[in-house]
Structures are given as C-alpha cells and as structure tokens.
Amino acid sequence: MQRKYNYIYSQLVKEDADLIGHIAYSLYKKQKIEYIQKQQTSGKDLTDEELVPFNDFSSSESSIDSYKIKAEIIIQGFIENVLDETFDDMEKQAVSRQSEILKTIVDPLKPSYLKDLGIGVLSAFIFALLVIVLAFYIQNKDTSFNITVETPKTVTAPAK
Template sequence: MNISDVDATAEENSYNPIYEKLVESGDDINGMIAYALYKREKIEFIRGSLSKYGRPPNEAERESFHLSSNTDARLNAYRIQAGVIAREFLEISLEEKVKEIEDKWQEGYLQGQIGSDLKELKRFGPGVLQGVVSSWIFSFSVALVLLAAVVIRVGPGDVFNEVLRMIKNEPSKPEKQSQAFKEPRK
C-alpha cells in the first residue's frame, strides 16, 4: 500500500477543511504554500506509521493528527513557515534579478566605454599622421630657408656647381670648396 492510497481512504471516511482554513483565495500563494507544508507533514506522519508499525495509521491516529494539525496555533505555524519560504524565494529571485540587471548594466557600460575608447583611437590615428606630416613639412621648410640663405650668401652658381660635384661624386677641390663657402665680402 502506498501513501496516496492511505490518504484517499482516509479522505473518503472524513472531510478535513484545512485547505479552506489556510488558503483564503485562488491567488493566495502564501496559503497554498502553507497547505503544501501541511500535506508534507501529513505524508511524514503516514510514512512514520508505516515505518514504525508496518501499517498505515488507524482511524484514531488519523483523528489525532487532524486535531493537532487544525489547531489555531498549528495553522498559524504553517502560515508563518509559508511566509518564510515565500520571503526566501522572493529574496533569491530578487538577488538573481538584481545580479542579472547589474551584469547587463556592466556589460552595456563596458561596451560603451570600449566604443568610446575605440572612437578616441580612431581620432588618435589621424592626429598622429597629421603630426608626422606637419613635422616633415616643417623640416622641409627649414631646409628650404637654409638653402635660400646659403644661395643668397654664396651665390647660386657656386651652390649649383657644388651640388653637381656632390652628385657626380667627385672629390672636392680645397680652393673651390673654400671659395664656395668663403666669408661674405665686407
């Protein structure tokens, strides 16, 4: 004989209004949990009788259980225990939801931060290129100014001859070199 058979037989013999005492309406979750706690206790009572005596509880034992489980104190204990279970479930659910929201927020924040950093890097690359190009232009401009100063000081012909000699890789002539870079006339 299993527990559901014992429970069905007992229910045929008597009616226990504990469900109506614990559950106030169809959406009374706390009352439904309290009723489930009562049913768990009832199953433990039946199993205990089967284990200890090798038989289901008799009529007197069932009546004793029903009387003790239907007292105001016991009904209130079921409700309190159900409230604790519901509160713990809610806390766990809320903790999980808060963690999920925090994770999504963190992920979104990091994605935003990475996106912002990538935008900065995209602006950084052209800035570096601009800096390199402007450095080259400045260096070339300084070289042109120096070349212009030498051409003005020495004369275009001597500078042109010296550049040709360097291109041809000819050895420089001391007097020619000294003449090309001589002191200006006073």
C-alpha cells in the same frame, strides 16, 4: 462507518489566489505524509481513528500559524532569489550597455595607426625643415646678400 474529514484546507486557504495558504497546505500535507510513513516503517497501518490526534494537533491555531509562517518564509526566500537574479541581470545589462555607449563615444576620438604615422612623418619633415633654415641662418648671419633687380631694356625697332 463514515469517514471523519479534517477541514484544515479551509483554515489555511482563504481563496483560490491565496498563495501563502496553498503553500501552507502543502506543508501540512508533507508533514502528514511523513507522519504516516514513519508509522508504517514501525509496521503500523493507521486508520482514520488513529489519525485523529495528528489531525487535532495540525488543526490547532498554533499549527495553522506555524504552517503560514513557514509558507511566508518560503515565499520571501523565493522573492529574494528572483529579485537577486533580476538585479544581477539588470546590472550585467547596464554594464554591457554602458560599455557599448562608451565604445561608440571613444572610437571616433581614437586616431588610427596610419593617421598617427602620417602626422609623425609630417611633423618630422617640418622639424627638419626648420632645423635646416635655422642652420642656414646661423651659418650665413654675417653674410649679406645683395639682390639686384635689373629692369629689362626695351629695344625699339627702327621706323620703316
């Protein structure tokens, strides 16, 4: 007796690159295996003739459409996951890169500890000097200072 084949593969897969068709066919195969296993757990080994109703049902237009829709949903979920992961990776890279750029910009602008200490000591010295000058001025503002400049006397040597 010649085997009767189900040509559902050609109904689901239109070309080698038809990813949706290949996934739909794997969904069909999964459903067929589950059906056969369920029959076997009942103690029934199916013959090719007993698989005809399953093959007829799975080859119907509504079943073909159902396999394709489920395949599209699987692919859509896969693409969404890949895009989410790619977006997360890109976001992490952008934040990391932004942090690096900001660090290279800000680091030269941040004064060092020793430089701050030197500036503080210098400003304290200048402030103390100004306070001393101001105190000296206030204390001696009524005192007048006479500065006399003497011209040096020239000594002439006796003529010989």
